[in-house]
Amino acid sequence: MLVFVVRVRPDTSTSTSDDHEWLRMKDFEYLEPTTVAEACALLRQYKGEARPYAGGAYLSIVMKQGLFQPKALVNIKKIGALKGIRFDPSEGLVIGALATHRELETSKLAKEKFPILSEVEREVANIRVRNVGTIGGNLASGEPLTDLAQVFIALDARVGIAGPSVTRVLAVEKLFLDFYQTALAEDEILTHVVVPPLPARSGIEYIRFSSSSVVDKPCVGVCARISLGADKKSCATVRIALGCVGPTPIRARKAEEILAGKTFSPQAAAQAGAAAAEESSPTSDLRGSEKFKRGIVRVLVRRAAEKAYERAVHASTSSA
Amino acid sequence: MKKQIHLRVNGMERALEVAPRTTLLDAVRDQLGLTAAKLGCDIQVCGACTLLVNGKPVSACSYLAVDADGSEVLTTEGLGANGELHPLQEAFMDLGALQCGYCTSGFLLTAKALLDENPRPSDVEIRDYLGGNFCRCGCYQEIMQAIKSVAGG
Amino acid sequence: MSGIKQMEPADIGKTFRRLDYETKVTGRAQYLADMSVAGMCHGKILRSPYPHARIVRIDASKALKIPGVVATLTRDDILNHPAIDPYYGPVFKDQTIVAVEKVRHVGDPVAAVAALDLDAAEEALRSIEVDYEELPAVLNVGDALKPGAALVHDSVKVPESGFADLAELKPVEGTNVCTHFRLNRGDVQKGFAESDRIFEDTFTLPAAQHSFLETHACIASVEPGRRITVWATTQNPFVVRTQLANIFKVPVSKVRVVVPYLGGGYGGKVYPKIEPITVALALKAGRPVRLVLTREEVFYTITKHAAVIRMKTGVKNDGTLVARECEIHLDTGAYAEIGPRVAKKSGYTAAGPYKIPNLKIDSYSVYTNKPPAGAFRGFGVSQSAWAVESQMDIVAAALKLDPLALRKQNGYDEGDKFVTEETLRAVGLKKCLDEVAQSIEWGKREEITGANVRRGKGLACMIKATITPSISSAVVKLNEDASLSIYTGTVEMGQGSETVLAQIAGKELGIPIETIQVLGVDTDVVPYDLTTSSSRSTFHMGKAVQLAAQDIKNQLKQIVVRDFGIPAEQIEVAGGKIRLPESVIEYKDAMSKRFGMQGGTLVGEGQVKTSTKNEFGEKSTSAFWFLAAGAAEVEVDVETGKLRLVKYATAVDVGKAINPLGCRQQLAGAAITGIGQALFEEIAYDNGQLINPNFIDYVIPSLGDMPPVIDPISVEVPDPSGPFGAKGIGESALIPVAPAIANAVFDAVGVRIKDLPIKAEKIFLALRDKDESGR
Secondary structure: OOOOOOOOOOOOOEOOHHHOOOOOOOOOEEEOOOOHHHHHHHHHHOOOOEEEEOOOOOHHHHHHOOOOOOOEEEEOOOOHHHOOEEEEOOOEEEEEOOOEHHHHHHOHHHHHHOHHHHHHHHOOOOHHHHHHOEHHHHHHOOOOOOOHHHHHHHOOOEEEEEOOOOEEEEEHHHHEEEOOEEOOOOOOEEEEEEEOOOOOOEEEEEEEEOOOOOOOOOOEEEEEEEEEOOOOOEEEEEEEEEEOOOOOOEEOHHHHHHHOOOEOOHHHHHHHHHHHHHHOOOOOEOOEOHHHHHHHHHHHHHHHHHHHHHHHHHHHHHHO | OOEEEEEEEOOEEEEEEEOOOOEHHHHHHHHOOOOOOOOOOOOOOOOOOEEEEOOEEEEHHHOEHHHHOOOEEEOHHHOOEOOEOOHHHHHHHHHOOOOOOOOHHHHHHHHHHHHHHOOOOOHHHHHHHHOOOOOOOOOHHHHHHHHHHHHHO | OOOOOOOOEOOOOOOOOOOOHHHHHOOOOOOHHHOOOOOOEEEEEEEOOOOOEEEEEEEOOOHHHOOOEEEEEOHHHHOOOOOOOOEEOOOOEOEEOOOOOEEOOOOOEEEEEEEOOHHHHHHHHHHOEEEEEEOOOOOOHHHHOOOOOOOOOOOOEOOOOOOHHHOOOOOOOOOOEEEEEEEEEOOHHHHHHHOOEEEEEEEEEOOEOOOOOOOOEEEEEEEOOOEEEEEEOOOOHHHHHHHHHHHOOOOHHHEEEEEOOOOOOOOOOOOOOOHHHHHHHHHHHOOOEEEEOOHHHHHHHOEEOEEEEEEEEEEOOOOOEEEEEEEEEEEEEOOOOOHHHHHHHHHHOOOOOEOOOEEEEEEEEEEOOOOOEEOOOOOOHHHHHHHHHHHHHHHHHHHOOOHHHHHHHHEOOOOOEOOOOOEOOOOOHHHHHHHHHHHOOOOOOOOOOOOOEEEEEEEEEEEEEOOOOOEEEEEEEEOOOOOEEEEEOOOOOOOOHHHHHHHHHHHHHOOEHHHEEEOOEEOOOOOOEOOOOOOOHHHHHHHHHHHHHHHHHHHHHHHHHHHHOOOHHHOEEEOOEEEOOOOEEEHHHHHHHHHOOOOOOEEEEEEEEOOOEOOOOOEOOOOOEEEEEEEEEEEEEOOOOOEEEEEEEEEEEOOOOOOHHHHHHHHHHHHHHHHHHHHOOOOOEEOOEEOOOOOOOOOOOOHHHOOOEEEEEEEOOOOOOOHHHOOOOOOHHHOOHHHHHHHHHHHHHOOOOOEOOOOHHHHHHHHHHHHHHHO
């Protein structure tokens, strides 16, 4: 939810207050469509000067900071199609864009099918943000210091996107382009997230590392998922997703390759950690130096992979 | 561009005229004169501005009043009933769960929402639920004790 | 509401439900931002975007054309105004109401506006044109002290009279040295020559912010005849009154300062902050103005001093401390504020609570182009103690001594001489150390809980002084029904002063706490008090209230002598009644007899003025001494450096716990702030720009960061001068936290962190260095 802004010094010698005051939000039009099509049409009409509004957890901050002053907010909360969490045995868990963090945290379906999601949500921001902030808004903000995106990536999740004329589906991994930039066009709305059913014999682990308070944004977030082959020993599918160590969450593909198709070993996990550290591109900021973040990635990837493997083995034996 | 909204605040029907950018905190403080909720950080971190909207804690500093149209809002002024204080208010006083009092309204309302959802929370559940509220005077231990004393009763 | 349950006489040493609680838990308590005044308009401040620049031109004329704008304020309004002295400051007059020639830090007030609503005020700010000529800036003490460094102040106005304890401290002309405090004792070179081992270390800590949830706010009104009223979020209304009287050239009787409940202070609300600019705006506007700072603006208003401390200590092999040379550089920012006293207190405590015969201490406050640093709970001692207490463990490790034993071997006892050669009394240092050691089971190795986790324990202690000399006065009124009203200038900012003062008066007079009302602060009504800070109110104002209550008892006795004809020696006022050999008289009956009807008031007065001489006839720097210790148990993840605080114990010599629950609150609360500063609080700058002026990026401890156990322990070594033996306790528990945790980290994983905060990264990198050098 948070924007860390390095203040830019004014480039002219005549200066006004804008650079240094948190002023109140500027006024805007407040529109309340009841269908996705209507919402997209409104967004198109405003040509980039409107934004979908749901919980406002992220938007209110950038608007107060004056980083974004929309002409209109398009409240999508009255669009029933974007609500709810359901499970479809073939499709998987379908999370409506309007589902709040808290809904996902407490969803019985999510706890049963993907308990990792509930565990991750418990640590997101605070109860108030979890009550209003939505899954759709979290992903659509493109905020780099977040948790959910890397978990979705490790789960091979996809997002549904609706525009004025077409709808499309995109892997979560492909959603993020740069700091606060996503593949969503100005007139598109993220409608839902689909988390496909995991293969049998899968284990997943997410480690959120805060460099200070428990409620601080993560310094590094690492997710590892291992799905074992039929032999219950080799790692058939491996996903390692890293967050907060680059402009967007990424998959650590070299690290994945080290483990994929082979029998798991602690040595391989350590090698995967080292590879992931190489692949990441962290920058030094308030939450840690580049060197430190790489070092943490190395340790956390190893630990997450070990835990994911342990869970995969457990899933194999208990389901057998 | 003002809009009329209807809220049920502490059990009373209220109709307000608000601009879209008016926050629920400003509406409740400036228009209804209910000042128990305070502006602290202005960015949803500290919890001093917490109000319950349909029973759930939100940061009123960043919650659009228009978005609350049709909602039930509870402020600390409406916490007691029939001239009696809420048991959490009594427990906060008995166990010393406040010093300067600026964060208190937010803690009380958040604790109430917790106990409504989960009448007997564990220590871990209390921490998860209230973990993001700030008390710079540092009454956290006493706040935990006060909530536990009500939950246990 | 809850109603009066039982009317028992007030007592001390007993927990009473605090008098400020019911109004606070019901949300009825009015803090400043909840208040408004008829005709009030809204103020906003235009602030500098540059750390250091000359103001070439400033033009606010467009602002007045904006509908709703009532007044603007720039340097043109305060310079050459016959009734305004634009220069002020608690020690030196180096601050101005708005910037005059140049801006000295990012966020320095440049202009201000008042308007009917905040929208108009904000638009007005944007319409003000300022041309700046950027100047080279000094952004840390190292650069500020280099020869040829840019000067933050070309010269500094020193007022003719000021604080008695700071008279000798002056700016060093032509440099950025704001003040230089020196302390010399014995012969430090000889001391080093006699030492077996010499330890030399440099310790650093960053600027921090008080982070009270209530930002600074002020409502000011200037009525015809220059009668000034301000409602202020201040810890020292009488100092604000004096400063406003000087700035606006009126007698103090024309200035009224009213203080509602504060939403936290912690030192960040002492001395004038936004009151001068709000009054100037109100004067210009001709109507009341309310100014409420944003969170970001608070970061530009006041900070805690960053410091660099070089400490060289000579020690005998048996652990005896022999000599210390110490240089402390405190970054005081763009204005002196109370930095000179912070430097002095840091210097005085650079020997810690230890007997060191040979000392050479130099403590500097240094101007830089950063937001001003001032008082912060711990006041200079949390800086010096970080160095002192970390180095004690470095010494202990090198000499293979137990850190607890080393502290007790060198620590102060009753009757020892402080570094100023004055005799210490009521010294509970070693009791505090023993208590915290026992609480964390010092000496007992804990089981290792995981493959990568190591546990460790550490402790630290401290000594601190209170501002001396100082004045507190109290008035109490016994009403016709024997209820009592207490008038003091002590500000209730969360510390529970109302309740403690009522307990003291109630105990003295033997009346129930329910019959006592402690009034809010209004300088028109209450007698003078220097300040609600320096952990001084219970000791000073508590004593003043006790004396005022005794004055009432004497008056009651006189009434009985005069109106009942009983000899004075047969009268005793005790237990809430006037006791004669064979009967008792109720207070209200004596009142009724005296006044001839149900009416009248007895007014009691109490004054405490502490002296620069103590009872031994020595020069005294503190009316009483604070002693405290803290102990931490930590877990460190050796692969990530992540630290988990398992337990924190804090023991403070409170003298006498008047309200035991109130004491525990102060101890645990100060410890939690200390934990934040030890583990993650840090104001970050980039080229003079403050880059984390918000609670997302400036992280303070939340409920979720609390260790599983905090054990607040009140040790009682009564001070004979305090009310019922009580001392002050507001700051003590904060000070040992950071070194106790650093010492525990060393115990756990063998790395020594010398730079606060103790973030995982520092432990991680230190462990990596250690591994590499070990290979």
